[in-house]
Amino acid sequence: MSMLTPPGMGGQYRITGDKYPRMRPPRRRGRLVAAVVASVAALGLIGWGTLQLIDVFTGGKKSTTASSKTGCRPEAATATQVKALPKPGEITVNVYNATDRTGLAKDTADELKKRGFKIGAVGNASKQFDKKVKSTGMLLGPASARNTSLPVLGTQLSGAEQRTDTRKGTDLDLILGDGFKNLTQRAASDQALTRLAAPDPTASPKKSC
Template identity: 65%
Template sequence: MSMLTPPGMGGKYRITGDKFPRMRRPRHRHRIVLAALAAVVALGLAGWGTLQLIDVFSGDGKKNTAVGPKPACKPSTAPAKALPKPGQITVNVYNATPRGGLAKTTADELKKRGFVIGKVGNAPATYDKKVPGAGLLLGAPTASDGPLTVLGTQLKGATPKTDTRKTPDVDLIIGTAFKTLNVQEDADQALAVLAKPAPTPSC
């Protein structure tokens, strides 16, 4: 009888042999699965990093990181503006100040500069002694971008304004702040700038 057989037990309950059953720990399969997943992720990251390095050194990346001098901006030449010549502009000169003789002397100077002189005298009651600035330039709406612009180069600080007239002539109403017309050299230079604006850079 084996030593493992309890007393009084025999027959089919008798334990024989010298080998005993051993208890094994259950295998942790989830650890194996996690390890496999970690290996896959590591391989994926390694492959992605390799592709990035290839793009950087081969220059095939979408982003252009090259640093170099910027292309020079080319000046764009604006077309010359068609402005009327002083000889094509008829100017009426009115004096809205208490000082006498300003309309006559101003008209004479404008005539020397090539303008055609129309009426010369005191300003109408609407503007007499009511023009605080250097002067007021009056003309039809169609004259705002032509004759009034050219006449404005002759008197600094003059205010352009349109009225309801249908005639092509324009008015120069001398205001209380008037001293003298611009120097002819400055007026000619301002007129040249208007006729041919300076080129602006375009990139």
């Protein structure tokens, strides 16, 4: 009997040799668990990749989701929005001639009147501007007219310089210079007025929170 055989045991239960047998758990269950974990990980990677591809092809959903979380929505510019600009009938224009051509101020004033502007004084320019305006003309008005009545009058004479001074009242001065030939064509000036009052369609939409 071997020293490894417990007392009272023999026959078919007899253990021979000088080493104890190693008892190992079956390996099949461990392999099965590893295979399941690997399959789940692979499915997760495939699903994540699919979401990334959907986001690439749809585009813009992230920004939409982000704006919905913050409660802000972009406001698109609408064609019904207009700037608060005075109409020609609300603007009084003084027309002065700074050139050596006679009758220029009167003829220009008559044309402006036909286009709806109110006409104030008509005559020769003061010494400050007489024979000193080389461009088509110069528009003068109070500081309050910088973004209101001055741009409206500017649609009638292309290339005219616009300035403000410390005058009282709302009247504007149109000083005709050496480069003046005629007022802007009526159709072109009407289109310029429309563009001036309409909103900019290329402006970035503002967020409303």
